[in-house]
Amino acid sequence: MSPKVGVAPVRREQIVRATIRCLARDGYTGLTMKKVARQARVSQGILHYYFRDKRAILVAALEAVVADLDRRVAAAQGSRQRDPRARLRALVGACLETAVEDRDVWVVFVEFWGEMMHDRELRAKNGAIYERTRRLIGRLVADGIRAGVFRPVETRSAAAIVLGLVDGISLQLAFDPEAFTLTAARRFCEDALVRYLGNAPAAT
DSSP states (O other): OOOOTTHHHHHHHHHHHHHHHHHHHHTTTTOOHHHHHHHHTOOHHHHHHHOSSHHHHHHHHHHHHHHHHHHHHHHHHOTTOOOHHHHHHHHHHHHHHHHHHOHHHHHHHHHHHHHHTTOHHHHHHHHHHHHHHHHHHHHHHHHHHHTTSSOOOOHHHHHHHHHHHHHHHHHHHHHOTTSOOHHHHHHHHHHHHHHHHSSOOOOO
């Protein structure tokens, strides 16, 4: 039986959020459809109506945390913020803050990465997400070059470098919080970007 009109998106979101909690607690190897159903407080029949197996639900969890991160970045940048330095700084800051405030986001990424190493379709999914993110960062870098606030660089390579910096520091914040504070992480990233792109980020 199909769910009532308007119920399906809410129920699906409920299941995906339950999956994220299960992944954070048990990892992908410990994830079962039964555990997700119990966490979401739905029957296994309802769960299977939305997701055929735990691989499908892992993909949905990744899509959900990517959307969460997108919203954080958009909120940090603000619709009126035009300075490419400030927008890049906001993007980096939002990712670092997420690692501290919502560690489950990075748990989902790590669990997905572990599985994608043995699954071509999952690698393609991750590759598409990373390509989109590199394009986003690349546009900010290109805007900065045109505005004269960044030195001329090859934008695709620059985007990959910036993304690598953000990923690496965010992962350490999430899984080794004793390594450095959020404030120190922000300062390190800003210093690294100044050295690489050749100009100071705009003050906030």
